[in-house]
Amino acid sequence: MQNFDPLFGTRCEMLGKYILKHHATVRSAAAHFGISKSTVHKDVTKDLRIQNAGLYYEVGKILQENKDERHLRGGEATRRKYQKAIPNE
Numbered sequence: 001m002q003n004f005d006p007l008f009g010t011r012c013e014m015l016g017k018y019i020l021k022h023h024a025t026v027r028s029a030a031a032h033f034g035i036s037k038s039t040v041h042k043d044v045t046k047d048l049r050i051q052n053a054g055l056y057y058e059v060g061k062i063l064q065e066n067k068d069e070r071h072l073r074g075g076e077a078t079r080r081k082y083q084k085a086i087p088n089e
Helices: 011-022 026-033 037-051 053-085
Strands: none
Touching (some): 011 026, 026 037
16 A cells, blocks of 8 residues: 655545546546545545545546546447457458
């Protein structure tokens, strides 16, 4: 698990700043920080609202954008999966 330095804010603020800077998904932020997706989601949807309301609203926009696009990413991943399975003719 990655250590969180209190000099850079609380864990939920660090996660929020990372998501905002990288337009990261909850899954990719969890992987980056070495914590579970549920912890990231709880931190940026519940705890961040109390700690930093401005950052909470900005991160909320990113999370909604990711949610709106997830079916496209899933479809693209499936397309790539089956393209690999079919040999070139």
